[in-house]
Amino acid sequence: MAVAPSATLASPRRKRRILLRLVALVVLYGLWEIAARTTRNPTFIPSPGAVWHQLIVTSTVHGGIRGYSGHLLIEHLGVSLRRILIGSAIGVAGGLVLGLIMGTVTWFRVVTEPVVTFVRALPPLAYFSLFIIWFGIDETPKLWLLSIAALPPVAVATAAAVLGAPTGLVEAARALGAGKWQAVRDVVLPHALPEIFTGVRIAVGVAYSSVVAAETINGVPGIGGMVRDAQRYSQTDVVVLGLFAIGLSGLLIDALLQIAEKRLIPWRGRA
Amino acid sequence: MAVAPSATLASPRRKRRILLRLVALVVLYGLWEIAARTTRNPTFIPSPGAVWHQLIVTSTVHGGIRGYSGHLLIEHLGVSLRRILIGSAIGVAGGLVLGLIMGTVTWFRVVTEPVVTFVRALPPLAYFSLFIIWFGIDETPKLWLLSIAALPPVAVATAAAVLGAPTGLVEAARALGAGKWQAVRDVVLPHALPEIFTGVRIAVGVAYSSVVAAETINGVPGIGGMVRDAQRYSQTDVVVLGLFAIGLSGLLIDALLQIAEKRLIPWRGRA
Amino acid sequence: MSSADAVVLSGVEHSYGDVTAVGPISLSVPSGEFLVLVGASGCGKSTLLRLIAGFEQPTAGTVLAAGVPPVPGRGAGLVFQQPRLFPWRTVGGNIAMALRYAGQTPTTARIEALLERVGLQDVAKRRTWQISGGQQQRVAIARALAVDNPLLLLDEPFAALDALTRERLQEDLRRVSAETGRTCVFVTHSVDEAVFLGSRVVVLTPRPGRIALDLPIDLPRTGIDPEELRGRPAFAAARTQVGAAVRHPGVFA
Amino acid sequence: MSSADAVVLSGVEHSYGDVTAVGPISLSVPSGEFLVLVGASGCGKSTLLRLIAGFEQPTAGTVLAAGVPPVPGRGAGLVFQQPRLFPWRTVGGNIAMALRYAGQTPTTARIEALLERVGLQDVAKRRTWQISGGQQQRVAIARALAVDNPLLLLDEPFAALDALTRERLQEDLRRVSAETGRTCVFVTHSVDEAVFLGSRVVVLTPRPGRIALDLPIDLPRTGIDPEELRGRPAFAAARTQVGAAVRHPGVFA
Amino acid sequence: GNGAASGGGSSASDKSIRIAYQAFPSGDLVVKNQGLLEKALPDYKITWTKFDSGASINTAFVAKSLDIAAIGSSPVARGLSAPLNIPYQVAFVLDVAGDNEALVARNGSGVTDVAGLKGKKVATPFASTAHYSLLAALDKAGVKESELTIVDLEPQDIQAAWTRGDLDAAYTWLPSLAALKKDGKVLISSRELATAGKPTLDLGVVSTAFATAHPEAVDAWRKAEAQALDLIASDPAGAAKSIGAELNLSPAEAQDQLSQGVFLKPADISSPEWLGTEGSVGKLADNLVSAADFLKKQQKIDAVPALADVQKAIYVKGLPGVLG
Numbered sequence A, B: 001m002a003v004a005p006s007a008t009l010a011s012p013r014r015k016r017r018i019l020l021r022l023v024a025l026v027v028l029y030g031l032w033e034i035a036a037r038t039t040r041n042p043t044f045i046p047s048p049g050a051v052w053h054q055l056i057v058t059s060t061v062h063g064g065i066r067g068y069s070g071h072l073l074i075e076h077l078g079v080s081l082r083r084i085l086i087g088s089a090i091g092v093a094g095g096l097v098l099g100l101i102m103g104t105v106t107w108f109r110v111v112t113e114p115v116v117t118f119v120r121a122l123p124p125l126a127y128f129s130l131f132i133i134w135f136g137i138d139e140t141p142k143l144w145l146l147s148i149a150a151l152p153p154v155a156v157a158t159a160a161a162v163l164g165a166p167t168g169l170v171e172a173a174r175a176l177g178a179g180k181w182q183a184v185r186d187v188v189l190p191h192a193l194p195e196i197f198t199g200v201r202i203a204v205g206v207a208y209s210s211v212v213a214a215e216t217i218n219g220v221p222g223i224g225g226m227v228r229d230a231q232r233y234s235q236t237d238v239v240v241l242g243l244f245a246i247g248l249s250g251l252l253i254d255a256l257l258q259i260a261e262k263r264l265i266p267w268r269g270r271a
Numbered sequence C, D: 001m002s003s004a005d006a007v008v009l010s011g012v013e014h015s016y017g018d019v020t021a022v023g024p025i026s027l028s029v030p031s032g033e034f035l036v037l038v039g040a041s042g043c044g045k046s047t048l049l050r051l052i053a054g055f056e057q058p059t060a061g062t063v064l065a066a067g068v069p070p071v072p073g074r075g076a077g078l079v080f081q082q083p084r085l086f087p088w089r090t091v092g093g094n095i096a097m098a099l100r101y102a103g104q105t106p107t108t109a110r111i112e113a114l115l116e117r118v119g120l121q122d123v124a125k126r127r128t129w130q131i132s133g134g135q136q137q138r139v140a141i142a143r144a145l146a147v148d149n150p151l152l153l154l155d156e157p158f159a160a161l162d163a164l165t166r167e168r169l170q171e172d173l174r175r176v177s178a179e180t181g182r183t184c185v186f187v188t189h190s191v192d193e194a195v196f197l198g199s200r201v202v203v204l205t206p207r208p209g210r211i212a213l214d215l216p217i218d219l220p221r222t223g224i225d226p227e228e229l230r231g232r233p234a235f236a237a238a239r240t241q242v243g244a245a246v247r248h249p250g251v252f253a
Numbered sequence E: 001g002n003g004a005a006s007g008g009g010s011s012a013s014d015k016s017i018r019i020a021y022q023a024f025p026s027g028d029l030v031v032k033n034q035g036l037l038e039k040a041l042p043d044y045k046i047t048w049t050k051f052d053s054g055a056s057i058n059t060a061f062v063a064k065s066l067d068i069a070a071i072g073s074s075p076v077a078r079g080l081s082a083p084l085n086i087p088y089q090v091a092f093v094l095d096v097a098g099d100n101e102a103l104v105a106r107n108g109s110g111v112t113d114v115a116g117l118k119g120k121k122v123a124t125p126f127a128s129t130a131h132y133s134l135l136a137a138l139d140k141a142g143v144k145e146s147e148l149t150i151v152d153l154e155p156q157d158i159q160a161a162w163t164r165g166d167l168d169a170a171y172t173w174l175p176s177l178a179a180l181k182k183d184g185k186v187l188i189s190s191r192e193l194a195t196a197g198k199p200t201l202d203l204g205v206v207s208t209a210f211a212t213a214h215p216e217a218v219d220a221w222r223k224a225e226a227q228a229l230d231l232i233a234s235d236p237a238g239a240a241k242s243i244g245a246e247l248n249l250s251p252a253e254a255q256d257q258l259s260q261g262v263f264l265k266p267a268d269i270s271s272p273e274w275l276g277t278e279g280s281v282g283k284l285a286d287n288l289v290s291a292a293d294f295l296k297k298q299q300k301i302d303a304v305p306a307l308a309d310v311q312k313a314i315y316v317k318g319l320p321g322v323l324g
């Protein structure tokens, strides 16, 4: 918000932030440990120790068995991350282009908006089998699913932000001789950037949370496939481990996105 | 965008819009019909006729059997819509409050933002079993899942919009004697409204697309349960019918949201 | 009104990063005084008002308003250089907001009266982008007048107004400040306006703004016709003196 | 320069909904003329400029610029009443954008020169909110000057400037317009500024703005010292005449 | 890539086999874990893909992404019926559901037999063999489906809901079955249903195109599966170790699960009871038709295939000799 202390305070503030987060982490850990001890049912709430143990088991080759389902945790995660990143990238790029055209070309919006709204209401689990039929069981249907999951937030956010472009500044560009598309590139798009970034962050989150759905079929190696497998055998500790792997890597990517956002949008709050 | 014709043109423009959409509809229908005829495989692409037939079958009592899996299509849809609406409402309200506090109270943001980012990366399918343990197999876990699906877009959009509140206007309110929360209520929040609306629209879409996941458990009656069932028996025409029911009702809700948005935010493009 | 100083600046300096915008400046504004600040564009007048209002913290020295470090919105009204109207409210709604913060009930009559005072009619129901630039500025003034603060800070409030409207508002402000004993700090580029309004005129040097001239204006504050006031020799003398300070060589450093 | 009329308004009227803002007005601005518009706040001056620039369509009558209905950005530069800088660009970036639209290469030297011309130094790398109000207004002017349009529309461009800077820019604009033969339409509230700059001054009535006075200013456009110009009897006469028209009873209708 | 969708792998020159397996204990996992097929067909490129339901395997066959699969009898019945009409053939019986799939009533629910389920809440994964068995058991006990609530839950979710006390009974398989048995009573198991003429099986199916193009590969595969069955019989501990490795289970757990299934001797597979021989197709075809019949009653398929058509879909080429 607005009346924030100036930037010179950055260093002590950063220290306080890290401290606060550490405290929060310790508190969460404590709650978990207590919950695990009181329920005493590892299929319900596995103890932190059990999850830690699984981390080691799934990250090593033990007794001739490699990790979990023949792949190390890091391999599962790597494969899924690749899928998420490619899927998100396609979805974000598609959403951006779609949203931009929807926001600027009226007839295109009139025609495509209902289609986009229609499609984004559809549950991936419902149409995934169609993808299998169309694209087989390898990477293609998974990437399609993730792309389609990531596209709508970006498209909706972009279209909305473009439609809300400030009249005054668009006029200023036109007055300087900008053509319609120059005004879009130089005014509408930069103005929409903050909202687009929000859309991208939501989109990546949605892609993340779709990874299990995408990996229901031929999902091993893959963190989603691993979690599903573990689920089937009530290996809750592995499930929780998988959730941690997903959540933490998601945290990392979001942090990167936020850093990029700060760099790219120094004018936030000034427009 | 900006240089739009004035409002007096509304009526002929609306006519053109409707016309354009009708044309688009007819074109899509044509494409579908052609695709169905050329593939000639009802499990790949069921013909419009087959889907229409299923609409009638699932909407009537025939040979002593009521609709599909003992419920009419409209009942399946009604049950799911209720779940989606309640879930979205809870998620949107929660996301709004969370996002608002995250955007205004620094220590709260520092602590909760990683948690929220972590949670929103988690695939519902991975933790849904935990919900069963906690909430049973009836409505509660479904509503929880849908709420948790709908919450992040609103929370992220709200927090981002609040953080991007225009310094100048917040100062103006403070100068007039507004307290911190008055400034939030009267400046930050209205300024964030367009972005919040975008978040809500995305959230409702996400809730929609999670309905099958939510109804993997004891999901009949429910349009998601119906689709899942049909899917497992490769009744693609019923699947497509379900998709239409979901998509069209989603379209309707989004249209209502957009009307509300236009009413509530006359200043869009002027801030 | 207390006879204490409404505003005290001691050795105040303000820098944005490595740009020193203003200072060091030491200045006391007694309660009830009408202080006018004049100075080149970019010399730090707005910064000075923001310091007094509490929106900026001085990088050196201290600022006291009514004896304490200023807090935004407490005891001082501020008309910014830009209108800063809230687009989600109508014109009337903007004023109603200010009234509500001041603990008053925003009746239509009260809103209309405030708009009337700045020469506006029939605009209460308009949206903020449906009025002209000068009208927006006047709404901002009306909004600030809605709150009864003992200290009023005005940053070039009449810059976008035509001569006639401007004079009417000048006269109103001069009379009201004298009658209520409100302390005013007023920024303007017009020498004429400065001398007409001020009980004291301070001319600042170009960036970083320091005091180049501190001139008390010895003209009656009440019971005098504006025309007559402008005709007084003291008026002309002060005008010349302020004008000279503004044009002082080195202003365009 | 062609001798045809740069701008022709015939029976032009503009209403926002049921608010008639301006007109009917008929007016021809010959090429090379420096037309100054004066009028009460809210009388429709900005609207008139927007009509000439092509940002508004007249609700009655026709507007022609260079013989055709105006299209925004084609042949006319417009300095809006608000600076309207792009916050995602630095100050220099704002000017670079304008240069690029005009098909020029935005070199640092060119940008610095344009900023220099409006009295700004060392601000090219600043963000748009890191400069003062008057500096922002000057950046907006520099941005418009980057594009070489035969017609220049300026909406109170010097309102936020101190006397000295203002005079410098006035003199610059007067000289350049005379030398290049650019047509200018200039809005101001300052009678002095109007008479100093204009080869013709049009005073508008309050809303809806109509022509109250259309006065050619019979003063040399080039080769004369500003001090000397202001000393001419014709200058004083025109000032009186315009001032009277502005104060004409009924202006505060 | 989606080369799979183009139907590659079915021409004689293309030496690749795409196999679908599932995570239930069977000889199939031994074949995979010990690389039996890879040893037998060294010049083939073999890809193993894990699936978690027969429905998705059917979908993958429709997408022409598979050549061979391990799949339950209930989805096979669907696959062979309209509208799917998947061109695949049953070439092996991997196992017969025994005590590893059963209907369990929760202690305290007051249910002591299948007939007692009236008005109760029973869970099973829909469209699975367990679902089929549950309905068969109800049918046998004369309980109508409408007289109780059947809830669609995945096995792990059954376990969760069970622990909470939300369910009165459930028809499920290992490992969740083991957890249920701890505080429940087995009402009927698939072993009993099998003897009563409603067996549920895990089958090996081969796409018709692949069988036509690569009969020798199908033979090698059948031999490998037979070898695995022998191993399960002769060295359960060794088999369990392989299976455990595939299922992320300890060998002991795996052996326990293995012991509850019914594994045929290779020779039995070509008996009239199951696949039969080239001349006379076995009773498996009737079994599949009756399963389809059952699904038709459930309105889950459009039409029941003719017995003759189903018999054609039993791959008996070379039987019984091949398995010898």
Ligand SMILES: Nc1ncnc2c1ncn2[C@@H]1O[C@H](COP(=O)(O)OP(=O)(O)OP(=O)(O)O)[C@@H](O)[C@H]1O
Pocket: C016, C017, C019, C020, C021, C022, C039, C040, C041, C042, C043, C044, C045, C046, C047, C048, C081, C207, D129, D130, D131, D132, D133, D134, D135, D160, D162
């Ligand atoms: N955020 C900022 N960062 C860096 N420099 C700034 C910032 N804000 C203002 N400045 C600089 O500080 C100086 C004083 O600014 P200020 O707005 O106080 O000037 P001013 O006297 O009000 O000018 P004007 O008459 O043009 O409004 C200017 O030179 C300006 O460029």
Ligand SMILES: Nc1ncnc2c1ncn2[C@@H]1O[C@H](COP(=O)(O)OP(=O)(O)OP(=O)(O)O)[C@@H](O)[C@H]1O
Pocket: C129, C130, C131, C132, C133, C134, C135, C160, C162, D016, D017, D019, D020, D021, D022, D039, D040, D041, D042, D043, D044, D045, D046, D047, D048, D081, D207
């Ligand atoms: N969008 C709008 N809707 C309704 N009325 C408007 C709108 N824009 C301007 N007006 C009205 O039209 C009239 C002319 O406005 P305009 O901005 O042209 O005035 P102006 O002469 O430039 O005034 P100023 O000197 O204050 O800038 C004003 O009375 C204003 O209230």
Ligand SMILES: [Mg+2]
Pocket: C045, C046, C047, C081, C155, D132, D133, D134
């Ligand atoms: Mg200023």
Ligand SMILES: [Mg+2]
Pocket: C132, C133, C134, D045, D046, D047, D081, D155
């Ligand atoms: Mg104007």
